[in-house]
Amino acid sequence: xLPRDDGGPLLTARSILHEEAEIDPEGEKTVYxxxxxxxxxxxxxxxxxxxxxxATAIVEAFSPQLYRFFAAQSHSRADADDLLQETWLRxxxxxxxxxTGEPALPxxxxxxxxxxxxHYRKTIRSTAGARQLEERAITSASLAERPDAANDLEALLAxxxxxxxxxxxxxxxxGMSLEEVARATSSSVGSVKQKVHRAYKKLRQTxxxxxxxxEPGEPLS
Amino acid sequence: xxxxxxxxxxxxxxxxxPEPAPELLQxxxxxxxxxxQPVHPLAPAWLxxxxxxxxxxxVSLAGALRAGLFGFARMDPFERALIFPALAILLWAxxxxxxxxxxxxxxxxxxxxxxxxxxxxxxxxxxxxxxHDPATGHxxxxxxVCLGIGLLHAVPAALLSWLVLRRGFATNPVSxxxxxxxxxxxxxxxxxxxxxxxxxTAHVLVWHTAVxxxxxxxxALTGVxxxxxxxxxxx
Numbered sequence: 050x051l052p053r054d055d056g057g058p059l060l061t062a063r064s065i066l067h068e069e070a071e072i073d074p075e076g077e078k079t080v081y082x083x084x085x086x087x088x089x090x091x092x093x094x095x096x097x098x099x100x101x102x103x104a105t106a107i108v109e110a111f112s113p114q115l116y117r118f119f120a121a122q123s124h125s126r127a128d129a130d131d132l133l134q135e136t137w138l139r140x141x142x143x144x145x146x147x148x149t150g151e152p153a154l155p156x157x158x159x160x161x162x163x164x165x166x167x168h169y170r171k172t173i174r175s176t177a178g179a180r181q182l183e184e185r186a187i188t189s190a191s192l193a194e195r196p197d198a199a200n201d202l203e204a205l206l207a208x209x210x211x212x213x214x215x216x217x218x219x220x221x222x223x224g225m226s227l228e229e230v231a232r233a234t235s236s237s238v239g240s241v242k243q244k245v246h247r248a249y250k251k252l253r254q255t256x257x258x259x260x261x262x263x264e265p266g267e268p269l270s
Numbered sequence: 271x272x273x274x275x276x277x278x279x280x281x282x283x284x285x286x287x288p289e290p291a292p293e294l295l296q297x298x299x300x301x302x303x304x305x306x307q308p309v310h311p312l313a314p315a316w317l318x319x320x321x322x323x324x325x326x327x328x329v330s331l332a333g334a335l336r337a338g339l340f341g342f343a344r345m346d347p348f349e350r351a352l353i354f355p356a357l358a359i360l361l362w363a364x365x366x367x368x369x370x371x372x373x374x375x376x377x378x379x380x381x382x383x384x385x386x387x388x389x390x391x392x393x394x395x396x397x398x399x400x401x402h403d404p405a406t407g408h409x410x411x412x413x414x415v416c417l418g419i420g421l422l423h424a425v426p427a428a429l430l431s432w433l434v435l436r437r438g439f440a441t442n443p444v445s446x447x448x449x450x451x452x453x454x455x456x457x458x459x460x461x462x463x464x465x466x467x468x469x470x471t472a473h474v475l476v477w478h479t480a481v482x483x484x485x486x487x488x489x490a491l492t493g494v495x496x497x498x499x500x501x502x503x504x505x
Contacts, residue, residue, distance in 0.1 A: 101299075101306055104303075105299045109299075112294075112298070113290060116288070129290075130290070133294065134294070134297070134298055144309055145312060146373050146437070147311065148312055156374050156375030157375075163441035170501055202283040222280065222284040228377070232377050232378075235442065237381075256276060257271050
């Protein structure tokens with residue numbers, strides 16, 4: 050079965066913030082700026098107008114999601130920190146390219162993806178980087194050899210190819226829709242579906258081989 | 271193992287993923303504060319696309335008027351009615367794709383290499399359908415002249431298009447360069463159709479069509495150079 054094309058099936062910045070809104074102690078209508086994509090878009094417009102509060106709100110609400118995106122493929126926390134900072138600087142530099150009415154998440158992820166790809170290219174250019182990547186490939190080679198693998202997103206996604214991994218991260222971890230992922234990766238919805246299908250096939254094989262299962266009695270969603 | 275189980279394992283692992291330090295977020299917010307001036311968003315995509323089409327038409331028309339509209343004069347109305355609307359449609363499709371390449375997160379209806387292939391196939395099909403002169407007199411020297419004239423106009427058309435989209439941001443400069451070259455190449459072909467009175471099938475099929483892939487290749491090469499420059503370690 051392919052993932053749903055309705056956006057946000059799993060743990061997302063949107064859903065996390067939504068849960069916080071529901072437990073508002075005042076019981077009043079609480080406005081969390083990042084509840085929905087449309088609010089993110091409103092904040093983006095205010096950010097373009099030079100509103101520092103809007104910029105801060107976007108940085109604070111969206112950074113955890115971006116950080117997970119980088120952490121799932123970075124071999125060190127310092128790398129993820131660098132990538133996050135670099136992404137925000139790049140976003141700031143090209144903030145005028147966001148157009149009102151367009152979905153904001155794919156715009157963010159397209160830039161984050163660009164920063165990550167460039168970082169990857171720079172890394173493999175250096176001998177030390179190549180060595181690091183080699184070490185990373187060795188350490189994440191087998192899920193079965195990792196006792197904490199079930200809680201390590203990087204290890205879980207390690208068997209996938211680069212493009213499959215990024216699609217799964219956006220779709221299942223960031224909770225984007227198929228069209229949003231297609232926009233962020235400059236590809237078609239059909240191509241995204243195909244990558245997800247192949248990724249799930251591979252994940253099923255490796256997770257089954259490693260004996261990863263949900264806890265007995267644990268609900269599926 | 272069901273897909274839902276995989277979802278749940280991924281979800282659990284994502285929840286356990288590290289969070290960025292609050293100091294880091296504070297640092298990011300403070301680092302953008304000094305340069306937080308209001309910015310004008312890019313113009314709508316349709317406006318940019320139409321701007322690109324106009325630029326390309328202007329370049330090809332100006333070039334053809336300067337060199338002479340001999341090709342247009344020799345064509346019959348049926349040939350004109352097929353060739354120029356087809357070129358306009360291809361120009362519009364290339365312009366839309368170029369705009370999408372220069373705006374992060376745009377919905378891409380067609381990938382630049384696919385559009386290049388389709389453009390080549392459409393031109394070959396159209397020219398093969400319309401021109402049936404089997405002669406091949408001075409095939410290479412005459413052909414090289416046409417290719418040169420086409421490229422001479424394709425390059426400025428691509429550069430002017432780039433100028434129209436200079437405020438955009440190409441996340442993939444190679445792809446953006448390829449489509450910019452394709453667009454410029456189509457401007458070059460438009461010029462040749464207006465100007466060149468040589469209707470030999472082989473000449474039109476090979477040398478006129480070749481302007482598009484050659485220009486696209488030059489564009490992609492420029493994109494590679496831009497990417498290498500971006501990747502160069504800062505001093």
